[in-house]
Amino acid sequence: MLYNICMVSDFFYPNMGGVESHLYLLSQCLILRGHKVIIITHAYGNRTGVRYLTNGLKVYYVPTLVIHNEATLPTIYGFFPLFRNILIRESINIVHGHGAFSSLCHEGILHSKTMGLKACFTDHSLFGFADASSILTNKLLKFTLSDIDHVICVSHTSKENTVLRAALSPRNVSVIPNAVVASQFQPDPSAADPNWITIVVISRQVYRKGMDLLVAVIPRICSMYHNVRFIIGGDGPKRIDLEQMREKHLLHDRVELLGPVKHHQVRNILIQGNIFLNTSLTEAFCIAIVEAACAGLLVVSTKVGGVPEVLPSHMINYAMPEEDDLMIAVSKAIQMIKIGEVDPSRFNDELKDMYSWSNVAERTEKVNHALHDIYFYAHLISGLNISICIYIYISRQVYDSISQSQPSPLIERLRRYYGCGLYAGKIFCMVMALDYLFWRFLEFVFPKDSIERAQPFPYKRYRDYVDKVEEPKAQLK
Structure with a gap:
């Protein structure tokens, strides 16, 4: 089954870092596996609007205010109209947020769940529990992940940290390490x-x-x-x-x-x-x-x-x-x-074996017959023999799992947020209720039918053209 996936994060190219390269490589490999992927991030200088990257990866650089270290100012509801328009225009059915420091990620997950879509979150960071910054960030993360469908961490240490910070069930958290080519x-x-x-x-x-x-x-x-x-x-x-x-x-x-x-x-x-x-x-x-x-x-x-x-x-x-x-x-x-x-x-040869495409293809073929549910994957990938492809394969299974479940009823979402704390829980319920009312208002003022659908990118024609151009270059080498 193929999906239309929206990656949301404040951190993407031209900014440099592990999250940025992770987003790009993950998106590219999902596209190669037949999925449609778009990325929503904030504008970087003159880089605004819609840009196309390799293999037809569409990036929306939305105009938001950056306040610190490329993180945007939280608007809660200000981002919702544009975000909803993009999701409907691109026929998105899964939203995948990246980075606990990303305001766009938190808001994207909240709004997508309000719209009845499936949401996944990848945590790339570790946090403490004592300083003021960590306490506030952990409370925000608990709010965001109270209604999440699945969480991915990049290491077992990260999983333990995220489970404790957000009071999650370990069964709903998978460990999928980063990859490198x-x-x-x-x-x-x-x-x-x-x-x-x-x-x-x-x-x-x-x-x-x-x-x-x-x-x-x-x-x-x-x-x-x-x-x-x-x-x-x-x-x-x-x-x-x-x-x-x-x-x-x-x-x-x-x-x-x-x-x-x-x-x-x-x-x-x-x-x-x-x-x-x-x-x-x-x-x-x-x-x-x-x-x-x-x-x-x-x-x-x-x-x-x-x-x-x-x-x-x-x-x-x-x-x-x-x-x-x-x-x-x-x-x-x-x-x-x-x-x-x-x-x-000689390290490259060893790491090439660990991150081998052929090895991943063989393992993927084997696990296709063995896997019965999503929680087996966390045990499957406990070793270091991993690459981008295995990440994509497992992510695909995560998407399969979360896309088949039905949207949570409004009362169930309220119950989850209410359990976030004596006072915070009530505040979170009000934030979510207002988000729901705002969504209903947008649905009334700007009906889905009035939003033009984006034309699908011609992936096959693009790849045929690239192969045609690259073949003479390879012969010259």
């Missing part, structure tokens, strides 16, 4: 400078990514090893701290700050290095370390969140998120590179 990160040993041991850091330069740790560690490493240099890509509020550190310790010739990095540039930066350093303080999965290992780098990472679930032990050195322990782990990695204890250039 290993062939896009082929190593090139000749690209690295043989006179230096190069440590690469590509990350958002924010507190959560451990930039304070990085600022403290770099001068110590440079003073201890005179043939070590750093290449740092990314941007954020903590960049000023890195610039001040470089100025204070006179490390201009050994610390290169690249600034914002586009995704197609990541591989060319990674292959210049020998070691990839991740100093995150919290991480649900960290797809960056998989990309780095695929590019032939030995990884050093803080042992936080879901990171220990990602790579085999011989590809990574772990450290506690402390300055001294990180120094020990980096020093160990430098010695391993010096004596040739490991050959990171």
